[in-house]
Amino acid sequence: MTTTGGAVTAAAWNWATVAIAVAAAIVAVELVRRVLKSRLIGERWALAGPFVRRCTWPGFASAVVGTVKAAYDPGMPGSDSRGFQRLLALLLIACVTWLMIQAAYAVTDVVLDRLTRVEGERNRRARRIRTQIGLVRRVSAAVVVVLALGAMLFTFPQVRALGAGLLASAGIAGVVGGIAAQSTLGNMLAGLQLAFSDALRLDDVVVVEDEWGRIEELTLTYVALRLWDERRLILPVSYFTTNPFENWTRHESRILGSVYLRVDWSIPVEEVRTELYRALRNNPLWDQKDWTLQVTDITPEGLVELRALMSAADSASAFDLRCDIREHLVTFIRDKHPESVPRLRVETPTRR
Numbered sequence: 001m002t003t004t005g006g007a008v009t010a011a012a013w014n015w016a017t018v019a020i021a022v023a024a025a026i027v028a029v030e031l032v033r034r035v036l037k038s039r040l041i042g043e044r045w046a047l048a049g050p051f052v053r054r055c056t057w058p059g060f061a062s063a064v065v066g067t068v069k070a071a072y073d074p075g076m077p078g079s080d081s082r083g084f085q086r087l088l089a090l091l092l093i094a095c096v097t098w099l100m101i102q103a104a105y106a107v108t109d110v111v112l113d114r115l116t117r118v119e120g121e122r123n124r125r126a127r128r129i130r131t132q133i134g135l136v137r138r139v140s141a142a143v144v145v146v147l148a149l150g151a152m153l154f155t156f157p158q159v160r161a162l163g164a165g166l167l168a169s170a171g172i173a174g175v176v177g178g179i180a181a182q183s184t185l186g187n188m189l190a191g192l193q194l195a196f197s198d199a200l201r202l203d204d205v206v207v208v209e210d211e212w213g214r215i216e217e218l219t220l221t222y223v224a225l226r227l228w229d230e231r232r233l234i235l236p237v238s239y240f241t242t243n244p245f246e247n248w249t250r251h252e253s254r255i256l257g258s259v260y261l262r263v264d265w266s267i268p269v270e271e272v273r274t275e276l277y278r279a280l281r282n283n284p285l286w287d288q289k290d291w292t293l294q295v296t297d298i299t300p301e302g303l304v305e306l307r308a309l310m311s312a313a314d315s316a317s318a319f320d321l322r323c324d325i326r327e328h329l330v331t332f333i334r335d336k337h338p339e340s341v342p343r344l345r346v347e348t349p350t351r352r
Helices: 002-037 048-071 082-116 120-153 157-161 163-168 170-180 182-197 269-281 315-336
Strands: 205-208 211-218 222-227 232-236 255-263 286-298 304-312
Touching: 002 048, 048 082, 082 120, 120 182, 120 211, 211 232, 255 315, 269 286, 269 304, 269 315, 304 315
Parallel strands: none
Antiparallel strands: 205 211, 211 222, 222 232, 255 304, 286 304
8 A cells, every 4th residue: 555655645746747837838938939929029029029929829839849758757566658759749849840940930920021121123032032931931831841750650669660671661662653753743843843943933923824813822832823803713724834834924024005096087086196105194093114005007997097005004003004095195186186086988979
């Protein structure tokens, strides 16, 4: 009875020690979180906010599991805790992996947030860096997870004993896996190729399958294209390395827009040109650079074709600017020169 009672007392004391240590670890993590959220640190250190947002729960989990593993006495009399110790080791590896990934994401979040606010001439380079950082951190997270799974497996003695055999068969397994996952690996390599060759970036304006849209998401396996009517076109990454597509913002976001008008021969072209310039000067979407009005064709129906060119900072602004100018010129011609509205002439032979 004395031996049994002593074992129970030792076990209770062991668990009490663990509980006190866990409580202390939770309090320590909470203090760190509050310090990072305070004005003194939060307003001066850009990483404070992202760390609190991403690392709070991984930090609590890692602190609790690590404290339990450190404070628990596996040599307690009358206990067989091999399974419990292995479980703690697995949980600790998982929690630390979670914390590492979230900490890396917090650091890159600061960079990505600053790059998102970049406008003007540096916007293209900022979008390229954002695309590359996004893909690199996904690849890094996948590598860390694979290493963590390997570390978990090697906590089992049976797996550790088979390590040499696994390494010897890795070449054959790699060949078989490569054949089985050929399309997936091809997409991953295509994603890296697009990101680091600067052929495609986040927020690029592209025309794919006769659809106009912006690159909303670029991963290692697929590209999400947000179309002008808020639909999403999902394409495999390999599509962009094997098929032609239009990239309107390959070198810069600035773009030329055109408006075509077909009017009667009586149209006063110089007056319309003056009105176009006046309308552009009063429109905030015009970037104050390029504009012109030209007679570009005579249609088979006997109408004069006018083409108005104007520049804008990006494709979205160019589309809205074209709509504004088209509406303005149609109203101008209708109200000021109704005789120039398109009409068909029919000549009837006179009777003798």
